[in-house]
Amino acid sequence: MKKEPFVTKEQIEEIVKTYPTPFHLYDEKGIRENAKAVKEAFAWNPGFREYFAVKATPNPFILNILKEYDCGCDCASQTELMLADSQGFDGKHIMFSSNDTPAYEYKFADKIGAIINLDDFTHIDFLEKTIGKIPETISCRYNPGGVFKMSNGIMDNPGDAKYGFTTEQLFEGFKILKEKGAKNFGIHAFLASNTVTNEYYPMLAKQLFEVAVKLKEEVGCHISFINLSGGVGVNYTPDQEPNDIRVIGEGVHKVYDEILVPAGMGDVAIYTEMGRFMLAPYGCLVTQAIHEKHTHKEYIGVDACAVNLMRPAMYGAYHHITVLGKDNSVCDHKYDVTGSLCENNDKFAVDRMLPKIDMGDYLVIHDTGAHGYSMGYNYNGKLKSAELLLKEDGSVQLIRRAETPKDYFATFDCFDILKNMKDPEK
Structure with a gap:
């Protein structure tokens, strides 16, 4: 497979008359077509939303293009939260997924109404002491540990990652959060990076859906969304076959119908937070x-x-x-x-x-x-x-x-x- 640039020599020769090299150039047409494809791939889920990983390309012009397709922002710092807030994204369109989080960042996230995605069990008490409450809507990042295996071999090693709750901590954490007033819960996990295969999201979704059903049955929590996070990659090398987001979306749809719907959880929204897949090729x-x-x-x-x-x-x-x-x-x-x-x-x-x-x-x-x-x-x-x-x-x-x-x-x-x-x- 040949990689073709989206810009010609003649175009560059004209551009450099005004803007000298080096520079980063983005393809608006490609960004829009891809954002539309992502939205269509998950249209079967009424609550679906892509929370673009701001860290990938923190530019307000890019964010505003994605905003037209109802994308939100996944933020990892106060500065990224400020960027999202400045561009008119409301709290429901901002996911705050941070780790080792300073108190002032939690305070700002709460101030703008962002959905807080806790990275660690100890942050439950830290958040409550910092903002004086536990939000009614809260998410927790899950790390099952071990290795994440796929048909083409081991893709990543979550057990070595610094992120997330263990399985035991997740169940205990949801119980505590519920007791402290949380009403709507989200589950988030990122188990492999830059996967160039259509099976990653469906495999991850199956694992998270099964955990969600157990949490509902054993803890009695209302799971309102499941965030598949990022990890859907791009074909950096010409010999790789690129991911097909529509095939990926249908794969998630299949396990959704197999696991969540029979458990009476057919109202769970699916969220993603892709940065690389949304922007890298463009x-x-x-x-x-x-x-x-x-x-x-x-x-x-x-x-x-x-x-x-x-x-x-x-x-x-x-x-x-x-x-x-x-x-x-x-x-x-x-x-x-x-x-x-x-x-x-x-x-x-x-x-x-x-x-x-x-x-x-x-x-x-x-x-x-x-x-x-x-x-x-x-x-x-x-x-x-x-x-x-x-x-x-x-x-x-x-x-x-x-x-x-x-x-x-x-x-x-x-x-x-x-x-x-x-x-x-x-």
């Missing part, structure tokens, strides 16, 4: 080749670095690369594609077979729409790039400007560093 990092180095290996130096996309350096993650204008050329050159950080892992590709790259060529690094810009940082004094939206009509909108040296120095309150500084080139 964003790319555009960068330009500026140096080539011939030593023990062949290197191509680009004007982006791990500051702009951390995943390859941090995880060794694969991101496909297209050399614009050479999409159909033979990939007969082996390169390491590198950035300029003082770190040897600052590489977007290692021993990657690509067409011959000439200085000035534009490279599209695919699937950066989630956990791309958002994981950026300022090591080596590097500045974060702009974010652009390729709109459906072909025009381009700046949705976050690039950082400047003034931004970098702004937090040095006791120094006026810029006063005696010469103007930088960029």
